[in-house]
Amino acid sequence: MATKQASKFQKLSSRVANSPTSSTTSSSKQFPEHSIDGVSSPASSSARSKPQFHYSESVSVETERPKENVTVTVRFRPLSPREIRQGEEISWYADGETIVRNERNPSLAYAYDRVFGPTTTTRHVYDVAAQHVIGGSMEGINGTIFAYGVTSSGKTHTMHGDQRSPGIIPLAVKDAFSIIQEVVNDLLNPAGQNLRIREDTQGTFVEGIKEEVVLSPAHALSLIAAGEGPRLKQYPEALFASSSNHPNHCRCTHRASQVSSSET
Numbered sequence: 001m002a003t004k005q006a007s008k009f010q011k012l013s014s015r016v017a018n019s020p021t022s023s024t025t026s027s028s029k030q031f032p033e034h035s036i037d038g039v040s041s042p043a044s045s046s047a048r049s050k051p052q053f054h055y056s057e058s059v060s061v062e063t064e065r066p067k068e069n070v071t072v073t074v075r076f077r078p079l080s081p082r083e084i085r086q087g088e089e090i091s092w093y094a095d096g097e098t099i100v101r102n103e104r105n106p107s108l109a110y111a112y113d114r115v116f117g118p119t120t121t122t123r124h125v126y127d128v129a130a131q132h133v134i135g136g137s138m139e140g141i142n143g144t145i146f147a148y149g150v151t152s153s154g155k156t157h158t159m160h161g162d163q164r165s166p167g168i169i170p171l172a173v174k175d176a177f178s179i180i181q182e183v184v185n186d187l188l189n190p191a192g193q194n195l196r197i198r199e200d201t202q203g204t205f206v207e208g209i210k211e212e213v214v215l216s217p218a219h220a221l222s223l224i225a226a227g228e229g230p231r232l233k234q235y236p237e238a239l240f241a242s243s244s245n246h247p248n249h250c251r252c253t254h255r256a257s258q259v260s261s262s263e264t
């Protein structure tokens, strides 16, 4: 097919930095330099893109976390009405779930962790390529998701979206809050239910939460034990399984001098 202009596509990268105890062994596969999917790679003639050298085993990202720490996902957008009017045609397309191929020269192809065609919804892109980063961050694993691409390639559409089709950022925020359930109950004070998390110049705090000054390890452990009682009453399943209703003990450490100065 004759082409006038490469179709717009943008890349979504997600990075999950493993915790120090996690293995950093890579599962990536090295292409023979001149071959992707049995065809010649642009890597042999140009250094335009690096990702063609590596791709993960991977279409399994939908069901399990990718084994790579850094994954690169490509999303094509459809041609806009204006581009169609101007007679522009698609020159790169998604060939399956991991290959981007050139229409004019089919031997020109790049492989990525995941490739989405123009009919894919943002929700699907999120579920496959981003959700695991949010889940990981809830478990304490640092993660970054960012989009890059030429102007008008669809970065804003993918990351921010709109009311009708929310982007990765609102979907991630919603997910994060549904994971932690938005509810903070004070386990040391039965009256302290559904407390608000607030912020002031000193930092983030839970409004109205009961604070205890602990003076010894035994005192601290007795308070933790006291908090376990109401939690098990509220969430008996916590006895048997790990749940998202984790007791979060606010640890406020003051140096002795600060405590005494605040008492005077």
Ligand SMILES: Nc1ncnc2c1ncn2[C@@H]1O[C@H](COP(=O)(O)OP(=O)(O)OP(=O)(O)O)[C@@H](O)[C@H]1O
Pocket (backbone or CB within 6 Å): 010, 076, 077, 078, 080, 118, 149, 150, 151, 152, 153, 154, 155, 156, 157, 158
């Ligand atoms: N997957 C998609 N499906 C339908 N329309 C899309 C898609 N991606 C982008 N668009 C549309 O294409 C146009 C350009 O997209 P967008 O503004 O997101 O690009 P951008 O990469 O953020 O551009 P810039 O870098 O100039 O800010 C917008 O009108 C947007 O609605």
